[in-house]
Amino acid sequence: MTRIGSAGLFAFEGLMRPLKIRIGLLFSESGSYSAVSRAMSAGARLAIAEINNRHADEIQLEQVPFDPKGNLRGYVEGAQYLLGELGLKHVVGCYTSSSRKEVLPYFEKHDAMLWYPSHYEGFETAENVVYTGAAPNQHILPLARHLLREDRRRGWLVGSNYIWAWENNRILREALTNTQGEVVGERYFPVGETDLSDVVKQIVADVPDFVFTTLIGSSLVSFIRELRAEAEAAGIDQTRKFPVCSCSLSEAELPFLGNASDGHLSSSVYFSSILTSENKRFTSAWDAKFGQFGRASADAEATYLGVHLLAEAAMRAGSDAFEPVREAVRGARFSGPQGDIRVDEDNLHCWMRPRIGRSRPDGTFDVLFENPVSIRPDPYLTWTSEGGEDQNTDLKVVT
Template identity: 40%
Template sequence: MKRKIGLGILFSRSGTYSLLGEASRAGALKGIAQVNGDPTLDVAFDPIERDPGGNVDAYAPLCEEILRDEDVRHVVGCTTSWSRKEVIPALERMDGALWYPTPYEGFEASDRIVYTHGCPNQHLLPLMEYTFSQYGMRGYLTGSNYIWGWEMNRLAREIVLRGGGSVLGERYLPLGSTEVGRIVEEIADLKPDFVLNQLIGPSQYAFLAAMAELRHRDPFFGAANCPVLSCNLTECELPAIGAPAEGLISAGPWFRGLPQPMPGNFGRDDFISSLEAAAHASVMMLAHLLSGNPGGEKLPLSLLLSRPEAAQMGLSARTHHSRLPVAIAQVRQGAFHLLRSAPPRDGDPYLTRDIAVPAPLRVVK
């Protein structure tokens, strides 16, 4: 007989980044259905769901409500780094744990969080290496005005300058702002080799639309020059963006159609995006850690992740990060097409291994 365990689900289904939240939620619910129908697992999850509605101030109270009122210890949720950091005090007060299935900027290893998507050594660094070799080292940086944009661009700036390149400009927009005109005008004047885009939601959609217009009117920005790069854009947003997404290059652990699933998916690959896959993997890995382990849901993460099964699934007991493959892909005719891949690598949130700067060689085509 299965042991029933409550599992918190905390994703925004409305607001600035609702498409990302919906994708992650779909993956978590798919994982719950799979666990509950698997006769080899002696646990079943009862989803306890709350919707912050894109309001960052709602995450911590709702997370605490789940943990306090529903006798839940594990929550799968949050989309932005802002919301993730907001819930940490609630996790600490209520002795809870968060499984965070979204790419983030690194420099964090909370004993209350399992990070199941990529950090910079798994997305930004390989993306920069590819871009330097193919396009050049003169970059323009833009992003949403919060920790994701700040930290990702700080790292990118360090990588570019250490390699002998240059950062021609750097600008930020408030979350949800679509006032992209000044940024695109500056890019048109500066003509960088690449644009690193850390915008999210409608800001990113408006920016890509404006960049598409720029490509039509200025031959310098044709298909072979000045790509827009991303470390967080996935298939779940392509329908909202449409044709302006063409040519964008993104990095992540998985794109639809790749044969190698993410660790924790146990061979399943019927996902729309890596956000869905990572949320599914979060639920599946938790289930495998709790199955045959009565009372395991009450254990501290440090003990739970010390079980042999955790290492077998690519979870680090030391950093709480996941071992993930690397894929770099470009949008062509509305879908991502693989440009380069690399074997799974451990998450290194503090970049303890020195940042490798690729030689600034450009492939002549």
């Protein structure tokens, strides 16, 4: 099994000058979910600077950014430009699952690798993708368990109208109904929609046990602010009565929530408040260079991990060629800010430790729960539904 450390442990002989690799950065730094995408791009740039400094004699990375502006057509244009016109073999990027699925055929066509740094809904494996964000058994199932342990069984589900929301809501709905829970209501809105007053009024009137949101970007910010205001007008302590729960809310969005930033539950594998020496170093570097984007977030950290894994695999392979790098990254380990991770040899997702956090007014999270060990990524929830490798589950999910 390959061991990869944050300081870089591999070199190769017979190379007279550094391996130079141009990598694409495909992030929507403008558009409705630009706050998260800017943080992801910043995470990549932080890793590139570290690698170029630490491994100057072995490898040098050059970033080639492309801004799709939050439009699916823009992602296609970006993939065509980076892979087709420039001939790049590695791109770090995409936030939404719809954008990832839109560009994947181009990576398959050009024998290139997408380093996808977002938590996602699962039900996919691809030989052209390394997934450095959490899989569904590492975020949605831990959240479902946490809610059930608190006896919160009546949920309202609100999401952006695309696959991330559809699949996560389906998983949570099955977890609830299989444990005598109930979905009180369920609504979807176009990405970027901010007119959410009707659904907010309905939620406050229904008084559920929790609200699970898979909204993203400006939709998420508007929803949380409106929900808090509507609940306060009704004399309800929203954070106690029906907390907002999410698998995507992060430090990148909290600065935009104003007085409504506290008391929300987020299921993730990384929070900026994690107490590890590597995270202390990472957050110090982040705050010094990118503090204007808020504290470091899960998406930024996953992007940072992806660039480091790419660089170390390329150094080990002695090339940026698609197949040698893909094989070099299988089983790779990395000591990152969230702790030790490992790339699964079979599905190219990462072993990670699930965590539950509650947001604070200062833009960080209190960690309420932390799994004691890393969990093998299960993108299809195969082991969970069979009662197999996910030893912490008492949930049965039909896949």
